[in-house]
Amino acid sequence: MKVAYGEIMADSGEIRVRGEEVNFANPLQAARSGIAMVAQEVPVVPSLSVAENIALGGLPGSPLRVDWRGAHRVAREALAELGSKVRSHQLVGSLGPGDRQVVAIARAITSRASVVIFDEPTSSLSGELVESLFEIIRRMKERGLAIAFISQRLQDIEPVADRVTVLRDGSVVDTLGIGEADEMTITQLMVGRSLTDYFHREITAGPTTHARPVLEVRGLRVEPTAGPADLVVRPGEVVGVAGLVGSGRVEVVRAVFGADAVQGDVEVAGVPYRRRSPRGSIKRGIALVTGDRKQEGLIAGASVLQNLTTVTNSRLSLMPVPARSQRRAARAVMADLQVRPDDPDLPAGSLSGGNQQKVVIGRWLDRDLRLLLLDEPTRGVDVGAKSEIYRVIRELAAKRVGVLISSSESTELLGLCDRIVMMLHGKVVGDLPADQLDELSIAQHIAGVEHDV
Known part of the structure; x- marks a missing residue:
């Protein structure tokens, strides 16, 4: 999906939009071609208001004057459609993970996209907001929009999906009609075993x-x-x-x-x-695994090794833990948790969400x-x-x-x-x-x- 949205470049293969092959160099090109994406790691600007984030890249008005009243009206309508109590004038930096997710979803539904990619959109939402999102997705489908809905919450699939494609280790395992895609079947296909x-x-x-x-x-x-x-x-x-x-x-x-x-x-x-x-x-x-992995749990720009040893290295000591011992301990934790890829020198932020969470938990295991x-x-x-x-x-x-x-x-x-x-x-x-x-x-x-x- 990151390739489809222009975040990364593909090494091989092709992507077609409305029958034409495309090759986006950045998300702006993808957006101009009618693709919107609600990412799992919510891309918001904390210093801007909710309305500004929702209208990001497409503020209403003229080149000389922004129609702020219109921007806030659109934001309020989108938030009301989602059933959210977030106010359009609030700074996004003051919001929790769930409300930031709502802002990202509101941005997608107010865009003029013909293809909308949802990546774990319900991971931070309450049950009430999840139902509102499902209703919006159903209305999008009725208007002829194409929806890609990525979720590890298998109970979220049946209310919105027509087909289910299962991937494992970067390859397509199978594609099923929603009638044959029960949770146990999907789980076994994803894991590769019973x-x-x-x-x-x-x-x-x-x-x-x-x-x-x-x-x-x-x-x-x-x-x-x-x-x-x-x-x-x-x-x-x-x-x-x-x-x-x-x-x-x-x-x-x-x-x-x-x-x-x-x-x-x-x-x-x-x-x-x-x-x-x-x-x-x-x-x-006492150890804490925070619910906000991106903001509080992971140092995305640091290596997996550095993330796994942050607690060990926080202790003041005249005899620091030798680097070789740290690397050996980190590799043992990675093997136990099956962190993939198994390279401790990779940036932690480059791993999938599941592997990032394993790293966040793994830092406490050598204690x-x-x-x-x-x-x-x-x-x-x-x-x-x-x-x-x-x-x-x-x-x-x-x-x-x-x-x-x-x-x-x-x-x-x-x-x-x-x-x-x-x-x-x-x-x-x-x-x-x-x-x-x-x-x-x-x-x-x-x-x-x-x-x-």
Whole structure:
């Protein structure tokens, strides 16, 4: 898709648009030929407003005067069509990943493109916005637009697709009609093998009911008017946190690590942890995999090796870790996680989203961990990489590491976790073993329909 949009040049092959062969040198040429793209790594200008980003490259008006009123009107209409509450005058730099994704989608639907490429468009969107996007795509199809919809969330395919093409290792494996493209068939084609246990639940640490908690959270308040939240994670236990956007699930994970300052008490292995900070958390054996890989998780311009050793090299020591040892440890992590390509000197930003996420997680594996915190650990990750990440999580739990996962995917929490904590308005409204829940009961709890704990 990057070749089709002019971001990179192809080594071989051809691309035809409306029957004519094209060879774009840059995205501007592709846009002028009627191709629009909503990329997974959202290309926005943080210092500009939402309206300016939506109209980027095509501001209304004349060469002498920009029609700002018209630009904001178009932006408001597109945002309303998506069901978003983002305001056209807001600076994009102040928005979270989900709202930045909305801005990129709004830019695509206001363009005059005849071909629209969506690359993981739902990875940062709430369920309500996903449904709005699906309805817009269906209307685009009715108007005769051609849509390429790339997604690792297999549940997103059936509502919008007519055909499904599966790729593996850069080659087309098969093309199926939507009627024969069920999730299991697609998954096996993508991975190239049968998945006997996708979530690796056979890897277990055993009962943890009576073990001293590795993490205790009491009275945590995301905002003065929300909460409080209480939860416990024991050694070897995988605990999921479910909740809608704004429920506080993400803030709880970040607050424990010290990434954000909030009120409340935290104990790690029975010891109060008051002045929380990322550096202090690392010293205590706490790791965080952030939900915003591009902005906070990965140093895209640095090599894979440098990304994998950032935590190791952050320690002040008169005896630094030898470069040869670092490279050996990095290669071991890459082999374990099956990072592809397996070249530690490549820029981390050149890897696929799934392999980037493996690197972000891998930097914590060469350490003595006590608690692993994850926010959306498989966002924008293909099913094969997801299974590898799940395996690593279960293996860490089997080594008595406590794991706390914030995720918007109920199927992920149900398949991976031992227990699920459900949040609403910053408060825990349910805390149950995963085998006592299903997607409907989780949805009822986090939407406030049911409050039985």
